[in-house]
Amino acid sequence: MSVEINVTREVVTAYLGGEIDHHTAKEMRETIDNAVELNMPTLLVLDFKDVSFMDSSGIGLVMGRYRNLMKTGAELHIMGAPPNIYKMLKLAGIERLAKLEGR
Amino acid sequence: MQLKNKFTMTLIARSTNESFARACISAFASQLDPTIEEINDIKTAVSEAVTNCIVHAYKEKAIGKIYITAILNDNNSIKITIRDKGCGIENVAKAMEPLYTSIGGERAGLGFAVMESFMDNVKVKSVVGRGTTVTMLKKISPRISVNG
Known part of the structure; x- marks a missing residue:
């Protein structure tokens, strides 16, 4: 599990990597929330390009x-979601909340 | 339908075991020569069921055990049973509704919906105060070998 944060002007991008489950999601959440609180962006981009597994x-x-x-x-x-991650995001109807782009 | 292979494992309800459980099941299921998508479906469903045991049945106290059995049948299907001796579910039908979550917050309430969507059959039996058993079946599509 990894999170890398990149900040440019009013955009915070979080590059997520590895496996996302109940165990790893907590740390990812804290890292992302800290970056958002600190930078107050108008746009948050979550990049799933390097995520190999994700459950609900x-x-x-x-x-x-x-x-x-x-x-x-x-x-x-939401950017870069590989097919298995995209399938999960679609199942949840995430495109109603966020702009969703696959890999 | 005959049994081809079987394995059982018992885990402590710790969140670090979520990835361990799905890695074990996916290694075992690979004997049926599944596609990457089929393996991912199985891993995801197992992850959901095991997470439910940890988060709901045992309330994240890292006590209690999770009992997992996987059976490979000779009709190229895998049957996975995930059982806990936790608090049980009062209303199984409601718990299985998409987006329903008893705890809210960071949980999406999609665990059972994912299991049902990614597996061919999902059964949930629960007794309040005694525990819950989730049984899931996945058929693995036969693959045509190069040699016919």
């Missing part, structure tokens, strides 16, 4: 970040 804990992670961003009116984009 990853959906919880996305939905939780969406709820937080709504408070400040910021947007959420």
